[in-house]
Amino acid sequence: MAHTQHPEAAPSTGAFRTTVALAALLQRVESQAASIGAQQYRALVQQLDQQLAQLPPGDELQRLLASFPAAAMVYENRHYGHAGLCRAPLELSLNSELAARTLIEKVQATRA
Structure with a gap:
């Protein structure tokens, strides 16, 4: 997924300030x-995830996610259960689904 980081485009006031810093x-x-380290990385992602959960949907959130691809991935993973790969291009989403299905089938075949 090709993203370009444009921090100046991200909202930087109010509820978004902390989230932008973490992103x-x-x-x-x-x-x-x-x-x-893995623990530090996990803590950072968990903090960002908690901040993203508190933000209202809308243009400011979309600008933040467009500005920081890594944060967009955290957001997408947060909503994957009901939205799938909603921020990824369709081809990338399809390829990810097919790769996951192939892997699941291989694992099931080795267990059988």
Whole structure:
């Protein structure tokens, strides 16, 4: 998925301020070769997930997600159960579903 980070386009006031800071941090972590530890990464993603859950839907949220692809993935995973890969292009979504189905079939075949 090709995304471009445009932090200036993300909302930076009110309820979005903390979320933008966490989203920017996650984006930096995702783009660096040197990574943080698994526990730190998990804590960062969980904090971002909690912040995203509190934000109202609308244009500001969409701008935030468009500005920070890593945050968009967290958001998409949060809503996957009822929306699927709603932010991914259709071809990428289809390929992901097919790959998941193939993997599930392989695992089931090895257990049988």
